[in-house]
Amino acid sequence: MSPSPTTSQPLDLRRAVAIGTPKAIDLWLDVVDDPRHRSDQLAELTAAEHARLGELMPVAVAAEMADTLALHVAVDTFRAVPTRRAADVLAALESDRAAEILRALDPVEREPLLAAVPAEHAIVLRDLLTWPAASAAAHMAPDVLTVDRSVTAAGAIAQVRDHRAKLRQDAHIGAYVFAVDGDGRLEGVVSFRDLVLADADTPVAELVEPDVITIAPLTDQEEAARTVVAHRLLAMPVVDDDGRLLGILTSDDASDIAEVEATEDAERQGGSQPLEVPYLRASPLLLWRKRIVWLLVLFVAAAYTGTVMQAFEDELEAVVVLAFFIPLLIGTGGNTGTQITTTLIRAMSTDNVRMRDVGRVLRKEMATGTLVAAAMAAAGLVRAWTLGVGGPVMLTVAVALVAIVLWASLISSVIPLLLRKLRVDPAVVSGPMISTIVDGTGLIIYFTTAKVLLPELAGL
Amino acid sequence: MSPSPTTSQPLDLRRAVAIGTPKAIDLWLDVVDDPRHRSDQLAELTAAEHARLGELMPVAVAAEMADTLALHVAVDTFRAVPTRRAADVLAALESDRAAEILRALDPVEREPLLAAVPAEHAIVLRDLLTWPAASAAAHMAPDVLTVDRSVTAAGAIAQVRDHRAKLRQDAHIGAYVFAVDGDGRLEGVVSFRDLVLADADTPVAELVEPDVITIAPLTDQEEAARTVVAHRLLAMPVVDDDGRLLGILTSDDASDIAEVEATEDAERQGGSQPLEVPYLRASPLLLWRKRIVWLLVLFVAAAYTGTVMQAFEDELEAVVVLAFFIPLLIGTGGNTGTQITTTLIRAMSTDNVRMRDVGRVLRKEMATGTLVAAAMAAAGLVRAWTLGVGGPVMLTVAVALVAIVLWASLISSVIPLLLRKLRVDPAVVSGPMISTIVDGTGLIIYFTTAKVLLPELAGL
Incomplete structure (x- = not known):
C-alpha cells in the first residue's frame, strides 16, 4: 500500500473540462485510468463543471466510469447533473450499481430520477430497493443470463x-x-x-x-x-x-x-460507532456523535475507579508511592486485554474460531497469560527497584502485575466468546472497553495486594 | 456472520473414512459442500485416516477439494499423505495454489515433493517460488490462455x-x-x-x-x-x-x-505483532513471543509515568484526592486517541486519506476534539462533584480533561500521517501505543493544571 502519486498526473479532469472538447475528456480517461484517481478528481469539480462534463461525455462512457467510482463520488455526481442526463446514465448502469446509488440518495432526489428512467427498468430498480440494505438481495444483479x-x-x-x-x-x-x-x-x-x-x-x-x-x-x-x-x-x-x-x-x-464490514469492525474496535460515510466527508459534528457515545459510556464505567481509589484513600495516604505505579499497572492490564480481544475477534470474524473452541481458547490464553505475567513481573521488579521504593512495595508491584495480567487474560478471552454465545457481534468489544474494565478491577487487585503485603497498611 | 452449524452435519469425514468406500467419500463431498466445514473436518483426521482417505479419493477430486481448503489445512494434508500421492495432487492443482502450498512447507519437505512432480511442471513451480513472498508475482497463476x-x-x-x-x-x-x-x-x-x-x-x-x-x-x-x-x-x-x-x-x-492483510492490521492495531498462522494453531509460546515485545516496549515507555508521579509526589501528598482522577483522566485521553488512530489508519489503508489531506484531517480532528472536550469536561465536573472533592479540584479535573482531549486529538492525528510521510506503515500505531503516549503526558498536564489552580499547592 503505497501513497498514490496523484501529483504526477499530467492532465487533470478540471483542465480537460476547461479545454471543453470530447477529445480532451477521452484523453483524460486514457491518462487517468485508476478509478481511485478518477474519483478524487471528480469529487473536486464544481456544479457548473459537472454540468459541462455531462455534455462532453457520451452516456455509455459515463456509465462505464460510474460503475467503478467510489460510491459517494458517484452519488454526488448524480446529484450534480441534470435529472434527464442522470436518468440516462442510470438506465445504462448495471441494475445493482444503479440501485446502490439510488439507495444512497434521499427519497426526494430518488423519485424524479426513477420517474425519468424507462418504465420496465424502473420496475426492476424499485424491486431491488425493497430489499433490506443489509441483505444479500440488496446487492444482487437481477440481469442474469x-x-x-x-x-x-x-x-x-x-x-x-x-x-x-x-x-x-x-x-x-x-x-x-x-x-x-x-x-x-x-x-x-x-x-x-x-x-x-x-x-x-x-x-x-x-x-x-x-x-x-x-x-x-x-x-x-x-x-x-x-x-x-x-x-x-x-x-x-x-x-x-x-x-x-x-x-x-x-x-x-x-x-x-x-x-465495508472490515472498516466498520476497525472503527468499533477503536471504540467508535461506524461512520457510514468516508472519513474525509464526515463533519466534526458527525465524528463527535459517533465518538462521544462510547467516550461517555466508558467515562461513566471508568468513574468507579474514583470510587475504588476513594475506598483506599487511607492506604494511599499512608504509602503515597503506591500511586506511582497506578498508570503502569492498569496500562499493562489494558494492553494485555486489548491484544487478546483484537486477535480473538478477528479470528472469530474470519471463522477461524467458533463457539465449540471455547475450551481451547481459554487454555491457550491462560497458558500464554502465565508466560506474559512472569515476564511483566520481572519488568515490574526492575522498574520498582529503579524508583527506589523498597522491598515490600517492589513485591507488591510484581505480585499485582501477575494477578492483573492473568485477570485481564481471563476476561478478555471470555467476553468475546460470551457475546457470540448471546448472538451479539463480538466486534462491539473495543480496546478502550477492555481497558476500562481492567482499570478498576486492576486497582482493586493492586490495593488488596498492598494491604496483604505491606506491614504499614496492616492496621488500616 | 452467524455461527456455522457444524453439529447438524449428518455425515462427517471421519465416519466416511471409517465406512471406507469411495461412495461414502462422494456422499460426504455432496453433503458437506462448504470448504470451511471440509477444512474443519479434515483438520481433525489422524495420519492413518489421512492415508486411508488418500486411497479412497481420486486425484482430480482431491485437487478440486485442496483448491478451496484453508491453506494451513491443505498444507498439513500434504504433510500427512505419502509423497507419491501428494505429488500427483500437487501436479493436478493450479500452479499458483501449488506454489502457495509449497511455500508453506519446509525446504526438506518441499524438495522430495518437487522431485516427484513431472519435470516441466516442477520448473514452473520452482520459478514461482523464486519470487518474494510479498510480491504480486508470488500469487500469480502462470497458466494463462x-x-x-x-x-x-x-x-x-x-x-x-x-x-x-x-x-x-x-x-x-x-x-x-x-x-x-x-x-x-x-x-x-x-x-x-x-x-x-x-x-x-x-x-x-x-x-x-x-x-x-x-x-x-x-x-x-x-x-x-x-x-x-x-x-x-x-x-x-x-x-x-x-x-x-x-x-x-x-x-x-x-x-x-x-x-490476510486486514487480519495483520487488526493484530497490529491491538498491539501485537501479526501471528502469521491461524489463531487456533498458535502455541502459547508463539502467542507470548508475538505479544511480549510490544508489552515490554509499552511498559518501558509507560515507566516514565512513575517518574512523573514521583516528580509530583509533594503535590500528591498535599492533595491525595488528586489521585482519584488519575485512571479516569488518562483513560479518557487514551480512548480519545484510540478512536482517532483506528479510524484514520483504516481510512489511510483504504486510500480514503492521503498525505495531501493532512490539513483537512488536522482541522477536522481539532474541531471534533473541541466538541469532545466540552462534553467530557461537563462529565468530569459531574463526577468530581459526586465524589465531593470541592470546587478547586472540580475545576482542575474539568480543565485537565479539556487539555488532555485536545492533546490526545492532536498527537493521534499527527502520528499516523507522519509515519506515512516517513514511508512507515501507519498500521504499526496501536491503541495501546497511543494510550501509553497519552498516559504520561496527560499526568503532566493534570498536575501542572492542579499547581496553577489549587491554592494549597501554590507554595510547592
Whole structure:
C-alpha cells in the first residue's frame, strides 16, 4: 500500500473540462485510468463543471466510469447533473450499481430520477430497493443470463446472443449462464467457457452443473460475501424459497461488502460507532456523535475507579508511592486485554474460531497469560527497584502485575466468546472497553495486594 | 456472520473414512459442500485416516477439494499423505495454489515433493517460488490462455480448445484470453464472452481491448490486490519490464491477500505483532513471543509515568484526592486517541486519506476534539462533584480533561500521517501505543493544571 502519486498526473479532469472538447475528456480517461484517481478528481469539480462534463461525455462512457467510482463520488455526481442526463446514465448502469446509488440518495432526489428512467427498468430498480440494505438481495444483479436446459450448446449460445444487451460491461455477470425451468426455477449453472469448449451439438443438460451453491435473498450481506469468497465463486445465485432465481451476487460485490464490514469492525474496535460515510466527508459534528457515545459510556464505567481509589484513600495516604505505579499497572492490564480481544475477534470474524473452541481458547490464553505475567513481573521488579521504593512495595508491584495480567487474560478471552454465545457481534468489544474494565478491577487487585503485603497498611 | 452449524452435519469425514468406500467419500463431498466445514473436518483426521482417505479419493477430486481448503489445512494434508500421492495432487492443482502450498512447507519437505512432480511442471513451480513472498508475482497463476491476434474469433476458440488442459477448474483463470506477439509480449485482452458473442469470422484484433491494466511482478501484494478490486477485474496480467506476460493475478487471490492483510492490521492495531498462522494453531509460546515485545516496549515507555508521579509526589501528598482522577483522566485521553488512530489508519489503508489531506484531517480532528472536550469536561465536573472533592479540584479535573482531549486529538492525528510521510506503515500505531503516549503526558498536564489552580499547592 503505497501513497498514490496523484501529483504526477499530467492532465487533470478540471483542465480537460476547461479545454471543453470530447477529445480532451477521452484523453483524460486514457491518462487517468485508476478509478481511485478518477474519483478524487471528480469529487473536486464544481456544479457548473459537472454540468459541462455531462455534455462532453457520451452516456455509455459515463456509465462505464460510474460503475467503478467510489460510491459517494458517484452519488454526488448524480446529484450534480441534470435529472434527464442522470436518468440516462442510470438506465445504462448495471441494475445493482444503479440501485446502490439510488439507495444512497434521499427519497426526494430518488423519485424524479426513477420517474425519468424507462418504465420496465424502473420496475426492476424499485424491486431491488425493497430489499433490506443489509441483505444479500440488496446487492444482487437481477440481469442474469438464463438458458433453457433442453437446447444444445450452439442453441444456448444463440439464446445468450439474443440477450447480449443484458450483458453490458460487467465481466462478473457474464461469467456463468444459468439453466432454469419454465417457472424460472434454477436447475443448474453452465460456464461460458464450457459452452465454448463443448461441441456445438452437445446438449446443454450434459454441461449443466446441478449442484450449485445458492443463497436466500434475506441472508446477511456479510455471510453472503464470505460464502462467495470461501467457494471462490465469480457469482452466486440468489434463490427464493420456491427455488426461483432472483439474481446473482458477484465476487466484486462481495469484495465491496467485505471492505465495508472490515472498516466498520476497525472503527468499533477503536471504540467508535461506524461512520457510514468516508472519513474525509464526515463533519466534526458527525465524528463527535459517533465518538462521544462510547467516550461517555466508558467515562461513566471508568468513574468507579474514583470510587475504588476513594475506598483506599487511607492506604494511599499512608504509602503515597503506591500511586506511582497506578498508570503502569492498569496500562499493562489494558494492553494485555486489548491484544487478546483484537486477535480473538478477528479470528472469530474470519471463522477461524467458533463457539465449540471455547475450551481451547481459554487454555491457550491462560497458558500464554502465565508466560506474559512472569515476564511483566520481572519488568515490574526492575522498574520498582529503579524508583527506589523498597522491598515490600517492589513485591507488591510484581505480585499485582501477575494477578492483573492473568485477570485481564481471563476476561478478555471470555467476553468475546460470551457475546457470540448471546448472538451479539463480538466486534462491539473495543480496546478502550477492555481497558476500562481492567482499570478498576486492576486497582482493586493492586490495593488488596498492598494491604496483604505491606506491614504499614496492616492496621488500616 | 452467524455461527456455522457444524453439529447438524449428518455425515462427517471421519465416519466416511471409517465406512471406507469411495461412495461414502462422494456422499460426504455432496453433503458437506462448504470448504470451511471440509477444512474443519479434515483438520481433525489422524495420519492413518489421512492415508486411508488418500486411497479412497481420486486425484482430480482431491485437487478440486485442496483448491478451496484453508491453506494451513491443505498444507498439513500434504504433510500427512505419502509423497507419491501428494505429488500427483500437487501436479493436478493450479500452479499458483501449488506454489502457495509449497511455500508453506519446509525446504526438506518441499524438495522430495518437487522431485516427484513431472519435470516441466516442477520448473514452473520452482520459478514461482523464486519470487518474494510479498510480491504480486508470488500469487500469480502462470497458466494463462493466450491467442495470436491475427486469427478470427473461430480460430481463437480453436486455439483455446487446444489449451483446454490448462484451464482446469478455476473459472477466474479462464475469464479472459490474452493476445500476445511472437515474443510473448502482451498486446491486449479479449473476454471469453466476446469471443462467443462475435461472429465466427470477426478478426480477434477487432475484439482485443489493447488498454489493459497490468502490474509489475515485484509490486507489493497488497497494492496489487487493491488494484484488482478497484478496477473490478476478474484477473490482472503480471507483465515484466519488457512487456512480457508472466501470469495473472485473479480476483480470488486478491480477496485472499486482502483478508490476510486486514487480519495483520487488526493484530497490529491491538498491539501485537501479526501471528502469521491461524489463531487456533498458535502455541502459547508463539502467542507470548508475538505479544511480549510490544508489552515490554509499552511498559518501558509507560515507566516514565512513575517518574512523573514521583516528580509530583509533594503535590500528591498535599492533595491525595488528586489521585482519584488519575485512571479516569488518562483513560479518557487514551480512548480519545484510540478512536482517532483506528479510524484514520483504516481510512489511510483504504486510500480514503492521503498525505495531501493532512490539513483537512488536522482541522477536522481539532474541531471534533473541541466538541469532545466540552462534553467530557461537563462529565468530569459531574463526577468530581459526586465524589465531593470541592470546587478547586472540580475545576482542575474539568480543565485537565479539556487539555488532555485536545492533546490526545492532536498527537493521534499527527502520528499516523507522519509515519506515512516517513514511508512507515501507519498500521504499526496501536491503541495501546497511543494510550501509553497519552498516559504520561496527560499526568503532566493534570498536575501542572492542579499547581496553577489549587491554592494549597501554590507554595510547592
